[in-house]
Amino acid sequence: MRTMQAVRLHDDGLRIEQIPAPSPAAAEALVRVHAAAITRGELTWPVDRLPAIPSYELSGVVVEVGPDVGDVSAGDEVFALTPFDRDGVAAEYAVVPAAVLAPRPRSLMHVESAALPLAGLSAWQGLFDHGALREGERVRVLGASGGVGHLAAQLARGQLAAADQPCEVVFDTVGGDALVHAVRSVPRVVSVAEEADGATYFVVRPSREQLVELARLADAGELRPAIDSVFPLEEAGAAFARVAERGKRGKVVLSVTDN
Ligand SMILES: NC(=O)c1ccc[n+]([C@@H]2O[C@H](COP(=O)([O-])OP(=O)(O)OC[C@H]3O[C@@H](n4cnc5c(N)ncnc54)[C@H](OP(=O)(O)O)[C@@H]3O)[C@@H](O)[C@H]2O)c1
Numbered sequence: 155m156r157t158m159q160a161v162r163l164h165d166d167g168l169r170i171e172q173i174p175a176p177s178p179a180a181a182e183a184l185v186r187v188h189a190a191a192i193t194r195g196e197l198t199w200p201v202d203r204l205p206a207i208p209s210y211e212l213s214g215v216v217v218e219v220g221p222d223v224g225d226v227s228a229g230d231e232v233f234a235l236t237p238f239d240r241d242g243v244a245a246e247y248a249v250v251p252a253a254v255l256a257p258r259p260r261s262l263m264h265v266e267s268a269a270l271p272l273a274g275l276s277a278w279q280g281l282f283d284h285g286a287l288r289e290g291e292r293v294r295v296l297g298a299s300g301g302v303g304h305l306a307a308q309l310a311r312g313q314l315a316a317a318d319q320p321c322e323v324v325f326d327t328v329g330g331d332a333l334v335h336a337v338r339s340v341p342r343v344v345s346v347a348e349e350a351d352g353a354t355y356f357v358v359r360p361s362r363e364q365l366v367e368l369a370r371l372a373d374a375g376e377l378r379p380a381i382d383s384v385f386p387l388e389e390a391g392a393a394f395a396r397v398a399e400r401g402k403r404g405k406v407v408l409s410v411t412d413n
């Protein structure tokens with residue numbers, strides 16, 4: 155049986171373990187993970203299914219596909235946001251629904267393409283699906299140096315409101331007082347950070363179609379994920395300590411194999 159190194163969250167914290175590698179079932183693909191990015195707060199999400207592998211965004215190469223998979227094959231270089239209700243991807247291999255995989259941006263390293271899916275889709279969906287941002291409208295991004303915020307600022311580049319300008323939409327990635335203040339002063343407020351009266355809160359969803367568009371923008375030089383720091387898989391504890399800190403610039407990424 156093939157085994158793999160994986161990070162798993164237990165009752166008493168994170169452990170680096172050698173566990174059986176998973177096999178793809180119908181409509182699934184087995185991916186060799188090259189890089190996996192992490193998000194502030196994510197270790198509080200899977201507490202009802204421990205032990206759980208964290209990290210829900212990867213860049214890697216398809217190794218094997220299960221039955222009923224038509225549009226990805228072994229050898230494809232892919233990136234993805236993976237579902238939150240099953241094991242994540244902080245491991246040497248991950249089984250993911252084939253439908254969430256998209257061709258990764260060719261111009262980026264694995265570490266960079268792993269940094270795009272969760273934050274890029276959160277930014278896209280916050281601005282355009284939930285914020286309904288239209289041409290000619292201005293938007294303010296709260297937390298524009300963070301993982302989600304820096305990509306939102308790039309996606310909304312031509313529509314960003316200066317500090318002293320009014321805006322039609324606020325996209326919040328911070329929560330707390332900043333969010334409460336925004337709700338009082340701006341008609342459309344969308345938050346990915348927390349729920350608040352008067353704001354639209356949403357949970358990001360996987361979308362191959364939107365990832366294809368993000369990859370196109372990255373390859374066109376119009377979208378560039380910032381990498382705050384990179385840690386080897388064995389140092390996942392230090393990576394999660396870093397992602398919880400203030401003052402980051404972009405995403406924290408686990409490097410799983412050479413990139
Ligand atoms: N609902 C969803 O589907 C979803 C999806 C993605 C992310 N999230 C959540 O959205 C939030 C933002 O994610 P992210 O990856 O962009 O986080 P991040 O990389 O940590 O960025 C947070 C941003 O908020 C700023 N900030 C201001 N006050 C803060 C405070 N008290 N604590 C922490 N940061 C503060 C940070 O700036 P300074 O550090 O310079 O102050 C930074 O610009 C997180 O809570 C994350 O769990 C939710």
